[in-house]
Amino acid sequence: MSSNNDIVLYTASTMNGWKPVIFLEEAGVDYDLVPIDFSKREQKAPEYLKLNPNGRIPTIVDRSNDDFVVFESGAILWYLAQKYGKFLPSDPKAQSETLQWLMFQMGGIGPMMGQAMYFQRIAAKQGEEHPFAIKRYVDESRRLLEVLNTRLEGRQYLVNEEFTIADIATYPWARAFYWANVSVEGLPHLQAWFDRIDGREATQRALTIPKPFWAFFGRGDVAAQERENADRFKTDVRKDNE
Structure with missing residues (x-):
C-alpha cells in the first residue's frame, strides 16, 4: 500500500469499527482504509493477527510513528485524540x-x-x-x-x-x-x-x-x-x- 497518509485503518461496519472512522472523518484527517471481511474471517488471518493478537477490529497503524500499531477501539480513540489534539479537552x-x-x-x-x-x-x-x-x-x-x-x-x-x-x-x-x-x-x-x-x-x-x-x-x-x-x-x- 503506497500512500503519504499517516494512518492505516483496518475496520468493518460495526459499532466498534465505526469509532475511529467517526474520529477521522470529524477531524478531517486523510487515512488509508483496509476493510475487513468477517465472512472470509480476515480478522483471523495470520497477517492481521500480527497487528492485533485478539483477532478483532478495529486496528490502526501509524506510519509516521515507526508503524506503531494500536488495537482496541477505546485505545485507538485516545491515541488519535492525543496525536491530533482533537476531541479531548486540555483541562x-x-x-x-x-x-x-x-x-x-x-x-x-x-x-x-x-x-x-x-x-x-x-x-x-x-x-x-x-x-x-x-x-x-x-x-x-x-x-x-x-x-x-x-x-x-x-x-x-x-x-x-x-x-x-x-x-x-x-x-x-x-x-x-x-x-x-x-x-x-x-x-x-x-x-x-x-x-x-x-x-x-x-x-x-x-x-x-x-x-x-x-x-x-x-x-x-x-x-x-x-x-x-x-x-x-x-x-x-x-x-x-x-
Missing part, C-alpha cells in the same frame, strides 16, 4: 471526565448491549434461545442508557458542551438501541443527544464506511441485514456448542 479534570465516560462505554454499554444483540440477533436466529440471558442484558443495557440520560441533563455532550471521544465511542452503541431491543422511552436527554449527533454530517458519513448497515439503527431492509449479520457469525454460535 486535566475535563480530560479525566472524558476518560471516565470512555471507560463507561468500553466496560458497560458496549459489552452489555453487544450481548443483548448477540443473543437476539445471532444466537436466536441459529436456534439458540436464551430468554434469561436476553432479559439480563436488555435490562442492564436499559439501566446504562438511563445513566447516560441523567448525565446528559443540561448538557449538550457527555463532557459539558464539547464533542469528545467519549461521545464518539458511545454514540454508535447507544444509537443502536433498536438492534438490542432496548427501549429509550422516557429518556429525553438521551434522545436529544441522539438528534444532536444525528445532525453531524461527518459522523453520519462515517456510518457509511466501509459500508452502511442501517439495520443497526432500525432503517432500511432490516430483515435482510439481520440474516446477513446472523450468517456471518454463525460459525461462532456453532463453536459455542462444540
Whole structure:
C-alpha cells in the first residue's frame, strides 16, 4: 500500500469499527482504509493477527510513528485524540471526565448491549434461545442508557458542551438501541443527544464506511441485514456448542 497518509485503518461496519472512522472523518484527517471481511474471517488471518493478537477490529497503524500499531477501539480513540489534539479537552479534570465516560462505554454499554444483540440477533436466529440471558442484558443495557440520560441533563455532550471521544465511542452503541431491543422511552436527554449527533454530517458519513448497515439503527431492509449479520457469525454460535 503506497500512500503519504499517516494512518492505516483496518475496520468493518460495526459499532466498534465505526469509532475511529467517526474520529477521522470529524477531524478531517486523510487515512488509508483496509476493510475487513468477517465472512472470509480476515480478522483471523495470520497477517492481521500480527497487528492485533485478539483477532478483532478495529486496528490502526501509524506510519509516521515507526508503524506503531494500536488495537482496541477505546485505545485507538485516545491515541488519535492525543496525536491530533482533537476531541479531548486540555483541562486535566475535563480530560479525566472524558476518560471516565470512555471507560463507561468500553466496560458497560458496549459489552452489555453487544450481548443483548448477540443473543437476539445471532444466537436466536441459529436456534439458540436464551430468554434469561436476553432479559439480563436488555435490562442492564436499559439501566446504562438511563445513566447516560441523567448525565446528559443540561448538557449538550457527555463532557459539558464539547464533542469528545467519549461521545464518539458511545454514540454508535447507544444509537443502536433498536438492534438490542432496548427501549429509550422516557429518556429525553438521551434522545436529544441522539438528534444532536444525528445532525453531524461527518459522523453520519462515517456510518457509511466501509459500508452502511442501517439495520443497526432500525432503517432500511432490516430483515435482510439481520440474516446477513446472523450468517456471518454463525460459525461462532456453532463453536459455542462444540
